[in-house]
Amino acid sequence: MSMAERIQDYDAIILGTGAAGLAAAVGLPSHWRVALVSKGQPDAGSTAWAQGGMSAAVDAGDSIDAHVRDTLEAGAGLGDEMAIRRVAEAAPKMAQWLGELGVAFTRDARNELHLTQEGGHRHRRVLHVADATGRAIQDSLDKAVRAQAERHWLTNHIAVDLITSRRQGLPGDNRVLGVYVLNQQSGQVETLRSPRVLLATGGANKVYLYTSNPEGNTGDGIAMAWRVGCRVANLEFMQFHPTCLFHPDARSFLISEAVRGEGGQLLLPDGDRFMPRFHPQAELAPRDVVARAIDHEMKRLGLEHVLLDISHQPADQVRRQFPTIHERLMKLGIDMTREAIPVVPAAHYTCGGVITDLAGRTDLPGLYAAGETAHTGLHGANRMASNSLLECLVMGRAAAEDMSEIELPPARESLRAWDESRVTDSDEEIVVKHNWLELRRFMWDYVGIVRSEKRLRRAAARAELLRSEIQAYYAGFRITPDLVELRNLSEVANLVIRCAQRRRESRGLHYNLDWPDTLPPERARDTVLVPPNWPGREQLPQWPSFTVHSLPAQSGSESA
Incomplete structure (x- = not known):
């Protein structure tokens, strides 16, 4: 081509x-x-x-x-x-x-x-x-x-x-x-x-x-x-979903929050229900509260996981409301209608x-x-x-x-096609795999559910070194999907860390051991990062207000 x-x-x-x-x-x-x-x-x-x-x-x-x-x-x-x-x-x-x-x-x-x-x-x-x-x-x-x-x-x-x-x-x-x-x-x-x-x-x-x-x-x-x-x-x-399945063969399988909404209870291995100690809404507290509570109990007791139990509800009702979850768990040898489900928090939403x-x-x-x-x-x-x-x-x-x-001029400019005339195929793909694992591990260890200034400083230092190494690799070798994703991950990791370092309080999903209190409402602020090449607001067009227009019906269909 x-x-x-x-x-x-x-x-x-x-x-x-x-x-x-x-x-x-x-x-x-x-x-x-x-x-x-x-x-x-x-x-x-x-x-x-x-x-x-x-x-x-x-x-x-x-x-x-x-x-x-x-x-x-x-x-x-x-x-x-x-x-x-x-x-x-x-x-x-x-x-x-x-x-x-x-x-x-x-x-x-x-x-x-x-x-x-x-x-x-x-x-x-x-x-x-x-x-x-x-x-x-x-x-x-x-x-x-x-x-x-x-x-x-x-x-x-x-x-x-x-x-x-x-x-x-x-x-x-x-x-x-x-x-x-x-x-x-x-x-x-x-x-x-x-x-x-x-x-x-x-x-x-x-x-x-x-x-x-x-x-x-x-x-x-x-x-x-x-x-x-x-x-x-x-x-x-970064939101950590409280209840991801803990199982070696299904590390990313989510146990829906609706299980707790329908009466599922979070338990310690001895059967103790712990969420009422952390929030008046217990299992239906906001996700940041539930995730931190689970993290706290796991660290306090040295647990690999906690338990989510809905087996006290009628079995037919559980199977009817959660057919996908029930089927997947049964394939893994877990019957949620008869026993508790092992769960841990996992990164879920940005x-x-x-x-x-x-x-x-x-x-x-x-x-x-x-x-x-x-x-x-x-x-x-x-x-x-x-x-x-x-x-x-x-x-x-x-x-x-x-x-x-909105009126936008068509993109008819003569664009430069991608130039890879000065790069070669990599002979060190192991570098990408190693950096990928290192980045995700230090983010989990230092910028996870509970943070501290020391952890964030360690993460920032490692993130900057990785970004430099990845950028040099990106500039010298022909790109691959893994390299493209790693480059983006390293960029985002740096942005997450910078945002976390700027927030001198604990609020919502961000909990810092060195700043455990939440600032009063009048001091609540978004954390905004401005790139060096941002043109400045005075040069930006004034966007029109947003409206939701009525949505067209489709003939022959039923309305919800």
């Missing part, structure tokens, strides 16, 4: 094919030529793994105000009320839209929506499809996107870096012009040209040794946006990310971000359960709406 043949033109490029990316793809004009880029198969991301559900105030006894209050409280004083209200107000519309796309939310005997309750929620407001909600949403969105003719799926392609006018040496204001992507089948880097790029690449939880996430969550979008001058915020708030407004716009014109990659202010210092799928849908739709309406 020649250099010219490797440049492909699109009206929009979407990096990531989970809920945020697919929701955006559905919302873009049908005649637009849109590239959907995924590292592996389109369903390999976090969305398809999501078990619990999507929060929405649809019950008669619930309200938008209550949803907002619960989210603000879970966010430990850092949630943006405007962002939270916009997302909460859109939630019932999203539920209706998903129903029209074919998502069959679980219903009760009266054919009414069956709502579960999860940590941080004071009402039952979590819509679900048994315990495989993410899979149902992923499949329905995928089907809707494939019904549109001009949607081009680039599977097994990994984004390497964003293309901007400044990096290309072009005159005028800096803006996004496209993306370099590595075709993992051919081994060649291809140039995708477009004036609109959406980062829907998920979080950065693979920066930790133990995580509930798929392999691809390596912070790619956050790292790429930072490198082109976009600010990031609140990356110290609450901070690339700063965007409520239309998904970043600091770089033409570049958008949505879902776990972005920071909108929705989650604050701790994400409330089942607000993540909701955010992906609302912000993916919002980004698509803004992309469709």
Whole structure:
């Protein structure tokens, strides 16, 4: 393939094919030529793994105000009320839209929506499809996107870096012009040209040794946006899911929070229920509280895990509500209807990310971000359960709406194709594997659930050394998928550590032994990191306000 043949033109490029990316793809004009880029198969991301559900105030006894209050409280004083209200107000519309796309939310005997309750929620407001909600949403969105003719799926392609006018040496204001992507089948880097790029690449939880996430969550979008001058915020708030299965053959299998919502209790090996000692809501406390409580008990008693027990509930009910979890556990020799499940905390969700407004716009014109990659202010210092799928849908739709309406000049500039004429194939692949393991291990040891100034200093020193080594390796050798991901992980690790060092208090998901107290509300601030190449707010365009338009119904479909 020649250099010219490797440049492909699109009206929009979407990096990531989970809920945020697919929701955006559905919302873009049908005649637009849109590239959907995924590292592996389109369903390999976090969305398809999501078990619990999507929060929405649809019950008669619930309200938008209550949803907002619960989210603000879970966010430990850092949630943006405007962002939270916009997302909460859109939630019932999203539920209706998903129903029209074919998502069959679980219903009760009266054919009414069956709502579960999860940590941080004071009402039952979590819509679900048994315990495989993410899979149902992923499949329905995928089907809707494939019904549109001009949607081009680039599977097994990994984004390497964003293309901007400044990096290309072009005159005028800096803006996004496209993306370099590595075709993992051919081994060649291809140039995708477009004036609109959406980062829907998920979080950065693979920066930790133990995580509930798929392999691809390596912070790619956050790292790429930072490198082109976009600010990031609140990356110290990495959420650890309290209940990941402890088993040698299933290290990343999540035990849904809904198990606790339906009466599951956390126990010590002697049967002692410990959560009431830590929070009035016990097992339904916010995730940061539950994760720290488990971590405390494990360290206090020298345990490898604690136990999650729902065996006191009727067996038929447990099997009916958690068929996927029950089936997986049975294959591993654990019958959750008769015995407790061994669980440990694991890195689960990135609450901070690339700063965007409520239309998904970043600091770089033409570049958008949505879902776990972005920071909108929705989650604050701790994400409330089942607000993540909701955010992906609302912000993916919002980004698509803004992309469709805003006037952007087409990316017609003559772009430089990827140049690998001065690099060679690596003869030391072991370096990548070694650095990958070292980075994830010191992040787990020093920047995990409980931190200290000494631990953070150690992590910062090691992160900087690794970044230098990885950058030298990146500059000298032909890139591989592992190297691309390692480069991004090292960038994000550095950002997480820098954010954690700046916060001189303990709040939400960030707990520092040297700063155990929480600052008063009037001193609550986001942690914002500004890259050296950030243009300054005075040079940024004024983004229009965000609105949720009514969603079109599809003929022949049933509403939720």
